Amino acid sequence: MGAEQVFKLAYSLLDRASDKPDISVRAVGDNFVVSLWDGDSLLVEVTGPVVLSVLGQACDQLAESLVSRAVADIETVKEYKEKKP
Amino acid sequence: MNKRPSLDTALITRALAEHMLPRVLEWCYAGDETEADKEGTLRDLTKAFDTSDMDGYKIAAKLDWMGWDPDAELVEILNLACFRRHDLRSQLDKKWAAENQPPIFSENQTVMDINRGTVGVIKKVIAEELCYLIEYTNGSGNLVTERFRQETLTDDLEALKKKKKARPIEGVAY
Numbered sequence: 001m002g003a004e005q006v007f008k009l010a011y012s013l014l015d016r017a018s019d020k021p022d023i024s025v026r027a028v029g030d031n032f033v034v035s036l037w038d039g040d041s042l043l044v045e046v047t048g049p050v051v052l053s054v055l056g057q058a059c060d061q062l063a064e065s066l067v068s069r070a071v072a073d074i075e076t077v078k079e080y081k082e083k084k085p
Numbered sequence: 086m087n088k089r090p091s092l093d094t095a096l097i098t099r100a101l102a103e104h105m106l107p108r109v110l111e112w113c114y115a116g117d118e119t120e121a122d123k124e125g126t127l128r129d130l131t132k133a134f135d136t137s138d139m140d141g142y143k144i145a146a147k148l149d150w151m152g153w154d155p156d157a158e159l160v161e162i163l164n165l166a167c168f169r170r171h172d173l174r175s176q177l178d179k180k181w182a183a184e185n186q187p188p189i190f191s192e193n194q195t196v197m198d199i200n201r202g203t204v205g206v207i208k209k210v211i212a213e214e215l216c217y218l219i220e221y222t223n224g225s226g227n228l229v230t231e232r233f234r235q236e237t238l239t240d241d242l243e244a245l246k247k248k249k250k251a252r253p254i255e256g257v258a259y
Contacts, residue, residue, distance in 0.1 A: 038171075042230065045229065046229050048226075057223060057225060058229075061231055065232070
């Protein structure tokens with residue numbers, strides 16, 4: 001799965017948590033910081049050396065959070081987990 | 086503390102149906118509706134919005150099965166509802182948080198998420214939502230900052246020690 005597909009998948013998940021979903025990626029030293037936003041509010045941020053891995057981990061955390069916050073159905077999260085690389 | 090509104094799906098669905106009712110009535114009846122029409126429309130909308138798949142076309146299809154005759158204009162109105170759901174959830178949570186103030190934890194405090202056993206340090210208190218940004222190290226060794234709701238957190242140090250799933254973060258003494 002390429003970077004573009006991973007980002008699309010991340011957006012489709014994030015879309016369930018926010019009407020203003022946003023993903024930002026920035027480099028800090030040797031690491032990448034991936035942040036998942038609901039408008040101006042930070043939902044999850046993960047820092048690590050491999051950007052796609054970090055994005056995947058951020059989405060995994062978001063998926064857990066969505067279920068515990070009951071803002072996405074289990075099917076949405078299952079769909080994400082089935083498609084993720 | 087009563088239940089956070091965003092966790093009450095029925096409440097959110099009903100609030101959304103009430104919010105969208107005037108626009109949908111205008112589409113249906115153009116101002117000629119009766120009280121019975123209003124009640125029936127609200128009932129159908131509440132049923133149609135009872136889904137996590139908020140897509141105007143799919144909601145219109147559900148209304149079609151209930152005997153409605155949707156068109157492109159209604160689909161557009163229903164698409165607005167999809168965006169409003171998040172806003173309503175957020176508004177109701179903020180109102181609830183304001184009634185349940187103040188936050189009980191503070192910055193730099195070590196806490197654990199009861200549901201997942203995640204242990205971390207509070208980096209930011211989001212008072213208006215009774216939420217916290219908490220920093221911890223995940224299973225891959227990467228640093229994570231994540232939003233948690235107050236009602237899922239504990240600062241009970243004994244619980245922190247006992248919780249098997251707890252993942253201590255580096256440099257934090259318990």
